[in-house]
Amino acid sequence: MRTDMKAAFGSQDTGVRRAAVIGAGSMGGGIAAQFANAGIPVDLLDIPGSDSRNGPAEAGIARQLKSGGFMAPEAAALVRPGNVEDDLPRLAEADWIVEAIIEDFDLKRDLYRQIEAHRKPGSTVSSNTSTLLRRDLVAGLPESFARDYVISHFFNPPRQMQLLEVVAGADTAKESATRAWRAGRGLLGKTVVECRDTPGFIANRIGCYWIAMAVLEAAEQGLSVEEADAVIAAFGVPRTGVFGLLDLIGIDLIPLVWGSLIRSLPAGDGAHAYDLAGSELSAKMQAAGRFGRKSGAGFYRKAEDGSREALDLASFEYRPRREVADLPGGGRDLAALIAAGGPLGDYAWSVLRNLALYTALVAGEIAHDLPAVDTAVALGYGWREGPFRQIDRVGAGEVVARLRSEGREVPKLLEGAAQAGGFYDGTAPRIDLSGAPLAADDAPGAAAEAAPRILAETPGGRLEDGGEGLGILRITTKMGTFAPEVFDLFEAVLARGDLKALVIAPGSPRALSAGADLSRFLELAETPERLEAFLARGQSVFSALRRAPFPVVAAVRGLALGGGCEVTLHADRVVAHAEARIGLPETQLGILPGWGGCTRLLARLATPGSGPQGPGALAARLVETLLPGPVARSAVEARGLGLLREADEIVMHADDVEPAACAIARALARDYSAPEEELFTLAGPSGLAGALAGARAARQAGRIEPAALRVAEDLAEVVTGGPEGDPSRPLSEAEMHALERAAVLRMAARPETRAAMQATLKR
């Protein structure tokens, strides 16, 4: 296992080389883990423990290891535990100090005074508070502290949740705020949204209102919890709806979270109309100890017989859960649902109406622009789209017309949107937060949308012009599967003479490529000649890609599995999103990587420094690596498996992957020569026993199935060079490819392979 971690690509531009987090709870521990995931050393301090001084901080690290906060266990080595009595001098090393202690105003301010005494001048200090205001926290503290102090509000769990709300003040120095912005994105991979200094910032201000309003409206209108949640799901929010969401969050937190937020809002704020914490419903739930999933019963529960029950809001008794079927628009089309009317349609309208009115009224108070509101709410609460985009989907004009017909006052922002023909034109807002129209080039993000010039296109994808000879080959099949049309495109691109560099890019955020199409593989397997031609085509295209006269960089976000991984193994460089899932699961289906994957991996294992060398060692290492059908759960893990090399780059924010890949491709093009033909010195039949020793022992001990041992035998045959292999006669790539093909043909003919593939297709 690796113990050193390469820092994430672009980390040197963030101004943060070392970080510190104070407070080792789930948030602080998770933030520290995310710094470590980016390869940045971080101190994690908590109060001293009674048994061990660093016990609480160490427990925080252990919790992250268990809950998956670390992308690979070796990242934990970058987190140095400590305590706030002995180790505050370490803060002098940190470029960014994140405070994530409990929400106690006086404790935080005491801590800030101590931080100020130890930190290095100009370092950024931030608080992960979710309820306190920056101006209150900083009032009366030295000016030197205030100028470096911002709010950095993360969501739980910090590794997975995309949103980071940042609040700077007028007294904040630009470089301190900029560092939090850059490092929040470049190191922690978050989409950073700048917020104004108001209670709940953006996401929780809108999100808490929405939950309270949707719950209390449902109760008021006499809907069942299942009906309300089915309607709410049509807003493109997580399938839990709102009642299910409260069960998940914990109903016991209502007084704390909703109570404190509403108390901090001015009397005229619309949120007071839906005081969830002060509601009879909440009081009854608290009194009954119905806290949601953590107590085993909330608005839903699992009955003793395992059946699912829901709470009847009128009788306050549980009854069998009722499925809500036949919602207009299939439960996914909000406009259709509202148009259909009836109790459910009316409820849908009331929720959209209240959300629209509230958001429109507070937007200017909490945010600097429209996208900030939509981005924060969508990422913070897992909505497909933020509130203004929801309104656009139904139609801003329609919403305003209906408000008028109900005799309601229409906020200026909604009025402006209706007049402008909606809030957005594509990604660009049409209006500012006062409702005034924006000139096209004033709009945030307006410039980014220029469509690229298409240089070549097939039904499998297209070649986009990245400028100055850079081609971007975008795979556009579903999940990037390698249909023949994708190979058509690769061949057309490789035949061009005008490229200086090439980036292989994903057509969707979900995958660069999930590999070969299994149903097609099964169909081809009926005719060995056709299957062999299919294998040979992939091998020859990927090999040509590797030997092309220009650098090839693979940009990986989402999945790169099977053939999708093999294409990256042939690239000069891979730029992978930290959360990409890269793997070679072929053996799980009874075959092996047959588009040059075994050959490329063998070449990597033969690189000095990558592990034990020698023909026997190589064969054994390759079988050991490939037999489990490895799929890495992060890019760091992929590096540990050898699926990414040291020179490959890991990018923390998914949207930064492709720009980084393009920049690297351009840089490589300046002085590029294609790799030389390689020869492979393999063990021959003498190596079979050693290559198989591990798998045979595992089989004897009952740890693997007989089918896995057969797969190991085929792998071993390829990586020892086959029956004619001999260490005195190195093999060419073409000979290696022939061995891969022969093995896949043999393996594909087995009934167990067919059965495994069919079972996967059914799933």
Next chain:
Amino acid sequence: MTRTAYIAGYTRTPFTFARKGALAGTRPDHLGAAAIRGLLAQTGLAPDAVEDVVWGCAFPEGEQGLNIGRVTGLLAGLPETVAGATVNRWCGSSIQAVQMAAGMLMMNAGDCFIAGGAESMSRVPMMGFNVLPPPEWEAEAVSDFVNVGLTAERVARDYGVDRAAQDAFAYASQQKALAAQADGRLAAEITPVETAAGPLDRDGCPRQTTPEKLADLAPAFLEGGSVTAGSSSPMTDGATALIVCTEEVLERHGLTPLARIAGFGVSGCAPGIMGMGPVESSKKALSRAGLGIADIDIVEMNEAFAAQAEACRRALEIPEEKLNIDGGAIALGHPLGATGGRLVGKAAQLLKREGGRHALATQCIGGGMGIAMVLEAA
């Protein structure tokens, strides 16, 4: 005149678990050098009195591959004029090293030797990095060599050592070792080693367990089998070093003899039951010493697996109270190339400590062999 070979000093490094133990980061040649330096410091033997370093290693590859006997001697600070050789008889390597030193001495090819051995199973895997047996061997023949756990299963089955007997044997080994460690009886043989985390002076392998915990373990090598991780010796890092010399060297350097070497034997058996190797080799060594098992007061027999050690104990009719009285390899660990030196050195030390007359050190060897050495109190 007949020359007599004496064991005039014995020490070893702590033994610790491979990969997770405190010595995992230490090269095997550095382990060995620490043991040799400790041996010289404890005995006061002048380095230039040494003829040769005869050094056992089971997988002389990688960091153990550059004639580790020679490399270790140089790292230990022995004069360049002292030679060094590597001896490979797999698990039997360092009993063999002691025998070779004694054999050279007895044919007047030197008066004073350092014998011993080292193995870092953290840094060079068991069977080495490149396992390349003759391709004409059937899978089972290869397995008999490389999957020794299965040979223990075969011995357990063929010689009737059931799961309960194996677990009881393993539990006893742990208890004996823990007691010896607690009483400071192991410290007499340990030379501390400097590690990145500071000096290490204690064995890392003995572990507090219970019969219930041992009974709960799943079979490690064979589905439905009886040999578990608890009744097997663990992968271990460590080194041992002994002085083998003539009477004249004892006197000249003021060394205190622990024992004299009285007999030796190696034997072969079917690779698939390699664990029974000690039976025939012990009989040979005893017979050459003119002794029977009843004459033996101390037995140090390697515990590669409880199954084979118990089967050999029964076959040789060794009383339990004479066997591995400070615990065996199940508890202490089994750094392959170093173990034989520990068995001989320990047996010699115990003769002195316990006041017996004769001792037997023996072990099984993968590939189907046994090795044994008989000692007499000096």
